[in-house]
Amino acid sequence: MNKPKHIAIIMDGNGRWAQKRNLKRVKGHEMGAEVVRSITEFCAASEEINRLTLYAFSTENWKRPRLEVEFLMKLLDKYLKKELPTYLKNNIKFEPIGDLRAFSPNLQKTIEHVKEATKHCDGLVQSLALNYGAKNEIVRAFNALKDKKNITEEMLSNALDCKEDVDILIRTGGDKRLSNFLLWQAAYAELFFIDTLWPDFSIKELEKIISKFKKIERRFGGLK
Ligand code: FPP
Numbered sequence: 001m002n003k004p005k006h007i008a009i010i011m012d013g014n015g016r017w018a019q020k021r022n023l024k025r026v027k028g029h030e031m032g033a034e035v036v037r038s039i040t041e042f043c044a045a046s047e048e049i050n051r052l053t054l055y056a057f058s059t060e061n062w063k064r065p066r067l068e069v070e071f072l073m074k075l076l077d078k079y080l081k082k083e084l085p086t087y088l089k090n091n092i093k094f095e096p097i098g099d100l101r102a103f104s105p106n107l108q109k110t111i112e113h114v115k116e117a118t119k120h121c122d123g124l125v126q127s128l129a130l131n132y133g134a135k136n137e138i139v140r141a142f143n144a145l146k147d148k149k150n151i152t153e154e155m156l157s158n159a160l161d162c163k164e165d166v167d168i169l170i171r172t173g174g175d176k177r178l179s180n181f182l183l184w185q186a187a188y189a190e191l192f193f194i195d196t197l198w199p200d201f202s203i204k205e206l207e208k209i210i211s212k213f214k215k216i217e218r219r220f221g222g223l224k
Contacts, residue, residue, distance in 0.1 A: 002167065007166075009039070009171070010169075012173030012174075012198060014198050017200065026075075035201055037079075040052060045090070055181050059098075062131075080114045084113075096129075099132070100131060103131065134180045134184065137162070138183070141156055164185065165188065167190065169189040170194065171194070188221075
């Protein structure tokens with residue numbers, strides 16, 4: 001049976017969740033952060049899942065209205081500070097991916113602090129993709145390689161922010177696209193596109209996806 005070692009999620013639908021309730025879009029992000037916590041705790045308690053990568057802010061999200069971007073930055077800062085005890089209690093290592101240099105020095109400090117404080121944890125690795133874009137990640141990895149000739153897949157893979165292949169990739173919110181998320185690592189991922197808006201996503205729904213995943217025959221291009 002397949003093991004869901006690495007789960008990656010495109011958390012879409014926060015804005016629509018809020019608008020449906022006549023709330024401001026940012027309320028949806030706030031609720032979304034609660035779901036991040038509960039899904040992370042569930043994955044940390046699982047024996048099979050060892051990595052959870054969540055798309056929290058893309059390289060394209062800077063195009064949003066300034067106030068929404070500012071809100072997301074504050075929310076992330078608040079979340080990391082508030083949830084540090086949760087990371088430690090559940091033995092979760094925080095490993096951000098993405099180009100963090102674009103963030104304010106204060107936010108970079110918070111990110112670095114939580115990363116440092118949890119680096120000894122050897123349970124679940126929770127990666128938040130922050131100012132992340134897969135194309136940007138691949139270009140940065142390529143530029144980091146000294147010898148640009150005779151590059152192998154392994155060499156490039158080791159230079160990426162996220163070095164682990166994805167087993168399950170979920171996108172909430174109804175759209176069926178990858179939006180520049182983990183394009184390399186998801187080469188053989190099983191894709192799950194669901195209509196549920198991220199703030200409504202539940203552990204129950206994740207469990208259903210995992211049990212479907214376990215029954216899939218994964219051939220990785222070969223024959224069974
Ligand atoms: C997409 O919903 C979501 C985002 C761009 C940000 C994801 C952020 C969170 C889940 C909350 C913050 C996370 C942490 C870790 C603190 P959308 O706004 O595009 O929704 P829409 O498609 O309905 O407009």
